[in-house]
Structures are given as C-alpha cells and as structure tokens.
Amino acid sequence: MNPIALPLGDPCGIGPEIAAKAWSARGANDIAPFFAIGDVRAIEAVWPGPVVKITDPADAEKVFPTALPIIAVEGIGAFVPGQPTIDGAQSALQSLELAIGLTRSGAASALVTGPVSKAQLYKIGFTHPGQTEFIAERCGVAEQNAVMLLASAALRVVPVTVHIPISAVPGALTTELILAKCRAAAKGLTRDFGMKSPRIAIAGLNPHAGEAGMIGREEITIIQPAIDMLRAEGIDCFGPVPPDALFTARARTKYDLALCMYHDQALIPLKALYFDEGVNMTLGLPIIRTSPDHGTAFDIAGHGKADPSALIAALNMAASAAHFRATAL
Amino acid sequence: MNPIALPLGDPCGIGPEIAAKAWSARGANDIAPFFAIGDVRAIEAVWPGPVVKITDPADAEKVFPTALPIIAVEGIGAFVPGQPTIDGAQSALQSLELAIGLTRSGAASALVTGPVSKAQLYKIGFTHPGQTEFIAERCGVAEQNAVMLLASAALRVVPVTVHIPISAVPGALTTELILAKCRAAAKGLTRDFGMKSPRIAIAGLNPHAGEAGMIGREEITIIQPAIDMLRAEGIDCFGPVPPDALFTARARTKYDLALCMYHDQALIPLKALYFDEGVNMTLGLPIIRTSPDHGTAFDIAGHGKADPSALIAALNMAASAAHFRATAL
Numbered sequence: 001m002n003p004i005a006l007p008l009g010d011p012c013g014i015g016p017e018i019a020a021k022a023w024s025a026r027g028a029n030d031i032a033p034f035f036a037i038g039d040v041r042a043i044e045a046v047w048p049g050p051v052v053k054i055t056d057p058a059d060a061e062k063v064f065p066t067a068l069p070i071i072a073v074e075g076i077g078a079f080v081p082g083q084p085t086i087d088g089a090q091s092a093l094q095s096l097e098l099a100i101g102l103t104r105s106g107a108a109s110a111l112v113t114g115p116v117s118k119a120q121l122y123k124i125g126f127t128h129p130g131q132t133e134f135i136a137e138r139c140g141v142a143e144q145n146a147v148m149l150l151a152s153a154a155l156r157v158v159p160v161t162v163h164i165p166i167s168a169v170p171g172a173l174t175t176e177l178i179l180a181k182c183r184a185a186a187k188g189l190t191r192d193f194g195m196k197s198p199r200i201a202i203a204g205l206n207p208h209a210g211e212a213g214m215i216g217r218e219e220i221t222i223i224q225p226a227i228d229m230l231r232a233e234g235i236d237c238f239g240p241v242p243p244d245a246l247f248t249a250r251a252r253t254k255y256d257l258a259l260c261m262y263h264d265q266a267l268i269p270l271k272a273l274y275f276d277e278g279v280n281m282t283l284g285l286p287i288i289r290t291s292p293d294h295g296t297a298f299d300i301a302g303h304g305k306a307d308p309s310a311l312i313a314a315l316n317m318a319a320s321a322a323h324f325r326a327t328a329l
Numbered sequence: 330m331n332p333i334a335l336p337l338g339d340p341c342g343i344g345p346e347i348a349a350k351a352w353s354a355r356g357a358n359d360i361a362p363f364f365a366i367g368d369v370r371a372i373e374a375v376w377p378g379p380v381v382k383i384t385d386p387a388d389a390e391k392v393f394p395t396a397l398p399i400i401a402v403e404g405i406g407a408f409v410p411g412q413p414t415i416d417g418a419q420s421a422l423q424s425l426e427l428a429i430g431l432t433r434s435g436a437a438s439a440l441v442t443g444p445v446s447k448a449q450l451y452k453i454g455f456t457h458p459g460q461t462e463f464i465a466e467r468c469g470v471a472e473q474n475a476v477m478l479l480a481s482a483a484l485r486v487v488p489v490t491v492h493i494p495i496s497a498v499p500g501a502l503t504t505e506l507i508l509a510k511c512r513a514a515a516k517g518l519t520r521d522f523g524m525k526s527p528r529i530a531i532a533g534l535n536p537h538a539g540e541a542g543m544i545g546r547e548e549i550t551i552i553q554p555a556i557d558m559l560r561a562e563g564i565d566c567f568g569p570v571p572p573d574a575l576f577t578a579r580a581r582t583k584y585d586l587a588l589c590m591y592h593d594q595a596l597i598p599l600k601a602l603y604f605d606e607g608v609n610m611t612l613g614l615p616i617i618r619t620s621p622d623h624g625t626a627f628d629i630a631g632h633g634k635a636d637p638s639a640l641i642a643a644l645n646m647a648a649s650a651a652h653f654r655a656t657a658l
Contacts, residue, residue, distance in 0.1 A: 165535045165545030170496040206494045207592040216494030244596035263536035267573035269601040
C-alpha cells in the first residue's frame with residue numbers, strides 16, 4: 001500500500017504538532033506509513049524529533065521508521081505558532097492542493113487533512129464552505145454526493161444538511177437529498193469499511209419523530225418516502241427514529257450508521273460520547289479522505305498540549321479504508 | 330418529612346411494576362418512605378409482594394418498612410397488563426388528581442408521577458399536552474413558568490421549547506421566553522438542589538452557535554440579549570455555546586445545567602449518556618414534582634422486565650429536593 005498524504009493544515013495551528021506526535025506514536029498505534037506536506041519550519045518550531053525532506057511519496061515508507069517524512073512547501077514570512085498569517089493560509093492551501101493531486105494520482109493511498117482555519121482561508125480568496133467541498137470539487141464530485149461521515153470507534157453519523165441555520169433545515173430537506181446521502185453512505189460503508197449490507201438508521205426531524213404528524217409532518221411527507229424507496233433498492237435502513245431515542249446505548253447496537261437530518265443532531269451525540277477520537281471522513285469521492293474532527297486550536301498551538309488521538313484515529317481509518325478498497329479489487 | 334406520593338400512572342403500563350420494584354429496593358437505594366396511589370389490582374397482577382391499603386398518608390411511614398402502602402383508587406372493568414383501556418386511563422387521571430391534592434396540602438412532601446399514555450388520556454377528554462402542563466394548571470402556574478428539567482446524576486438540561494416541530498422552533502424562541510425559563514431554572518436549582526449560585530450554560534440554536542451570524546442570527550438577536558440581561562440580574566450564566574461543544578465530557582464539568590433551545594438538543598445528549606436513570610423534574614411549581622423519563626412501555630408490561638432505575642432516581646431526587654426545601658425554611 002502506498003503511503004498516506006498528510007497536509008498539515010494551517011501551520012500556525014496544532015496540525016504540525018499532532019502530526020509529529022502521531023508519528024512518534026506510530027508503533028504503539030500501528031499506524032501505516034504517512035508523509036507530511038507543509039512548511040518544515042512549522043514542525044521544527046514545535047517538535048525536536050527527526051524530520052526528513054522527501055520529494056517523492058515513494059520514499060516515505062523507507063524514511064518512516066526513523067523520521068517523519070515531509071514534502072516541503074516552503075513557507076514565507078514570519079512564523080509563530082498560534083499567530084495565524086496570510087502566508088500561513090497560503091501554505092495550507094498549497095499543501096492541500098498538492099496532497100489532493102498526489103492522492104488522485106495514486107502516489108498516496110489516502111488523504112488525511114490537518115485542521116485549517118476557514119476564516120484565514122477566506123482572507124486569501126478561498127470561496128468554498130470548507131475543505132470538504134474544495135476536495136469534492138477538485139475530484140469532480142457534486143456537493144450533494146459528497147457525504148460527511150463523522151465517526152468514532154463506536155458511532156458513525158452522517159448529517160444530511162450541514163452548515164445551515166436551523167430555520168433553513170426543514171426547507172432544505174428533500175426526499176431526493178436523503179436518497180443521495182443515504183445511497184452514498186451505504187456505498188461508502190461497503191467500499192471503505194468492508195460491510196456487505198450496512199444497517200442504516202434514519203432519524204426523524206422533529207421531537208418524537210413527529211408523533212404521527214402531531215409535532216411536524218416532515219417524517220410523513222419527506223423522510224418516510226425516502227426510506228421506502230431506499231428499502232426497495234435493497235438498502236437495509238429503518239426509521240424515522242425519534243431523534244432522542246437513536247443514540248441510547250441500546251439503540252446504538254442496532255445500526256452501523258445513523259443518518260441525521262441536521263448538523264447538531266449528528267454532532268451532539270458524537271461529541272458527547274467520544275470527543276477526543278472523532279474522525280471526519282468524506283464518502284462519495286474517488287479518493288479516500290479523512291481528517292480529525294477538530295479545529296486549528298490556535299489558542300494552544302505551540303504549547304505542546306495538543307492531543308493527537310483524533311488524528312491517529314483518522315490515519316488508521318484511512319489506512320483501513322485503503323485496505324478494504326485494495327482487497328475488493 | 331412527610332411521605333412521597335406516587336400515583337402509578339396507567340395501570341396497564343409498567344408503572345405498578347416499577348413502583349413495586351422500587352419499594353423492594355428501598356433499603357439498598359436508601360429510598361425515603363412513599364405511598365402508591367392507584368388500582369391495587371395493577372400491583373397484584375404483576376407482583377406477589379406485600380401491599381397494605383391506607384387512607385391517610387400519615388400512615389405510610391409506619392407501613393413502609395414491611396409493605397408497600399397504597400391509597401386505593403378502585404378500578405373498574407377488566408384489567409390486563411399491557412392492554413390499556415379507557416377505565417385504566419380514568420384510574421390514572423383520578424390517581425394523579427388525588428396525588429396533586431395531597432401534595433399541595435402538604436400531606437405528601439413531593440409528587441413522583443408514574444408513566445401515563447397521552448393517547449389514552451386524550452380518549453377520556455384530557456386536553457393538556459402532558460402531565461406536566463396539567464399539574465402546572467392545577468397548581469395555578471402559567472405554562473411558561475413551569476420548567477421541564479431533565480436530569481441524571483451527571484447532566485441536567487432544560488429545553489426552552491419542547492413539543493413543537495423543528496420548523497416552529499426559531500419562531501417560538503424569544504428573549505422573554507429564555508429569560509423566564511432561565512430564571513425559573515436558576516431558582517429551582519437553588520431551592521430544590523441547594524445550589525447557592527448555580528452555573529447555567531446557554532446553548533446556541535444554530536450549528537457553531539451561528540458562527541458570528543454566518544449560520545443564523547438568533548444567537549445575536551435573541552439569545553445573547555437574554556444572556557446579558559440574566560448576567561445583569563446576577564445569574565451565573567454563559568453562552569451561546571455551540572451546541573455540539575456543550576456536552577463533551579470536558580464541557581459538562583463547567584456548568585450545573587444546560588439551557589437548550591429545543592427538545593432534542595436537550596434530550597439527545599441526556600439519553601445518549603444516561604438513558605436508564607433519566608428523571609423529569611418540573612421546576613417553578615409550588616410543589617416538588619419528578620417522574621421517571623420514560624413511557625408506559627405497554628409492550629413489556631406484565632413481563633417482569635421493567636427497569637425501576639429511573640423511578641428510583643426520581644424518588645431520590647424528590648426526597649432530596651424536599652430536604653433542601655425543608656432545611657431552607
């Protein structure tokens with residue numbers, strides 16, 4: 001298996017530190033070879049360990065046992081951890097572009113992205129809502145077919161709608177959108193998690209899933225028709241489940257993935273249960289892409305306190321997906 | 330302290346069984362004396378233990394060590410666990426009415442209500458959304474001042490809006506409503522939990538709490554003004570907190586209660602974390618009222634499988650509140 005590409009994200013955030021810590025923990029966590037892409041100074045500023053510059057991903061595996069391999073994206077301007085700059089945002093975007101290209105070409109087996117600052121990226125003319133949409137576009141995938149899976153060891157969720165106000169959620173929900181997201185999710189679980197017939201629980205939108213229309217009708221008019229069609233296609237799904245009943249310890253044993261109607265319906269239980277190990281995976285792309293489900297944490301960057309658990313989980317999930325894709329060929 | 334009144338709820342649900350099991354567990358769980366109110370047949374049908382009819386709550390304490398005291402509300406018609414009837418709903422409502430009266434008079438120190446079926450109650454002309462609103466009305470308290478607190482040993486939540494569709498939530502949220510609910514919650518934590526200066530976290534409505542207006546503006550126009558006013562009144566509150574960041578293990582150490590904008594924002598994390606011990610407490614009433622946060626579970630009634638944990642937690646929370654109210658006098 002080719003190595004995993006890890007663009008460091010914003011060089012002034014915690015990305016460089018957690019990348020170095022993940023490399024240090026490679027043995028204990030059985031992490032497959034990866035190489036960083038980014039400003040070498042960003043690593044050196046926060047970590048005294050061995051770093052070796054490479055120019056070809058094929059050299060990463062040889063270097064990995066003894067040093068952190070990095071494809072250098074030369075940074076310019078002053079560099080201080082925790083103090084983001086325009087130059088840093090440029091470096092983050094350039095690293096991401098390079099990483100996408102190397103993964104699309106197959107030189108890297110998967111893409112694991114470090115945290116970026118959307119606010120910083122907007123300052124350099126970035127117009128996508130986030131990295132995910134940017135990666136989808138670079139892969140030629142329409143936004144509604146790129147699915148954000150958030151996962152931990154024991155819970156996987158996909159929000160059907162994401163970064164929109166609560167007031168816009170009911171209007172944005174359509175049977176077609178639920179179909180597109182659920183199909184991509186089901187296919188992704190088979191392709192990247194090796195599940196032959198994944199079980200998908202589909203949440204209601206309203207309290208008590210609308211209580212037969214007494215507390216909202218979207219379950220009847222939008223969600224149930226989608227479930228009926230998905231089941232007719234052979235997808236093993238059920239619902240609409242009352243949202244507050246979907247994440248109990250008992251309920252979680254009955255599905256492989258919960259399809260949620262809005263951002264916080266998915267993210268609240270995930271983070272309540274498993275904050276430190278959350279992984280964001282994009283399904284529906286030609287490439288494998290994961291990232292740790294946290295931000296740049298500029299406030300603690302350079303203090304040595306950043307926790308690499310989520311990045312380690314993201315690296316391991318990406319390697320596992322690469323394995324499933326390779327063995328399914 | 331006077332005994333706690335426990336109306337059994339629907340006699341065909343699991344209320345009678347969990348009441349009997351809670352009595353059986355009185356020693357191990359240090360449960361204060363309580364007496365049941367309801368159809369004696371409902372207990373006898375599911376439990377072989379000792380039951381003693383009383384007519385005066387003052388006799389409950391004497392009976393409690395050796396038998397379950399019950400004020401009998403004579404049932405009529407056939408009785409089968411798991412098969413709800415109109416007569417059963419009448420019995421449930423009559424028991425509740427009697428229990429409210431005994432608690433308001435002081436003969437009972439607190440009211441702990443067993444689970445009722447709203448669908449059954451509607452059939453006998455009950456017009457309230459649920460028991461809570463009925464109890465509030467009987468206590469002469471306006472609905473917006475009666476606050477539904479959902480609690481477990483480690484998390485307390487209050488939803489500002491409750492059983493309304495998601496599409497109606499943004500329109501129902503007002504600064505005034507948040508003020509009313511937060512004031513009642515703060516007062517309740519002081520009066521019934523003995524907290525001198527409770528810390529209240531106030532959730533945002535939208536993903537990332539609106540991200541400075543990028544994903545919805547209710548945080549700016551409705552929630553923040555309420556927080557500013559509450560703080561000016563001396564209530565120790567903060568927010569609006571991004572909803573998915575509010576229930577992480579770390580975040581939960583920073584507040585005594587989370588004020589949530591809608592039903593599932595509060596109920597999803599509570600049930601994900603602590604399903605079996607959820608307690609529903611109504612703050613803002615002249616009386617103490619708790620209930621187990623689950624339904625009648627007609628499907629398992631009479632099978633001996635019902636878990637009394639939530640009822641035991643409800644009884645203990647009611648007794649604790651009665652203690653705090655008594656010692657504050």
